[in-house]
Amino acid sequence: MIRAVTCYTITCDICATEYDTDGAEERSLHFESEADALANVLADGWTADAGRLICRTCVHGRNRARCATTGHIWDHWIPCHCRGLIADHALFGCDLYRLCLRPGCDAHDTSTLAALPTTDDSPGR
Structure with missing residues (x-):
């Protein structure tokens, strides 16, 4: 058929x-x-x-x-939890990192807590 x-x-x-x-x-x-x-x-x-x-x-x-x-469309800063498994982190400590949220973009960024910009407290605090 x-x-x-x-x-x-x-x-x-x-x-x-x-x-x-x-x-x-x-x-x-x-x-x-x-x-x-x-x-x-x-x-x-x-x-x-x-x-x-x-x-x-x-x-x-x-x-x-x-x-x-x-x-990039950056995600929130996240603390590294490698516990020194990354060679530089074993020597200098873990940093903060963030990833780009766009699918296919493998960009990432690292920073220390001291290097992040801060904001002033709200008035009256």
Whole structure:
């Protein structure tokens, strides 16, 4: 028996890469519905941006470019808890660190508590 079957695949609108879960499959994945396809790729790190579907690699590249032009979106300062496992920390002590919140940007920053800017107390305190 021969029958027609409708299926859906996903292709990145920037680089034309077909969705195949990072090369684990030798062919693109097929989905039964548009909604099922969209849900799968969004859960796997793709982005739907202004009607375009963008793969993780392109999302990360765009985010790194955004950070380079507009600056990072920094998370809060966090104390290091390595307990001297990092060589410099064993010699000089642990610092504070923060990471960029944009997916794909691996920027990080370190500081000491003494080097962080402070704010004045509110009036009347």
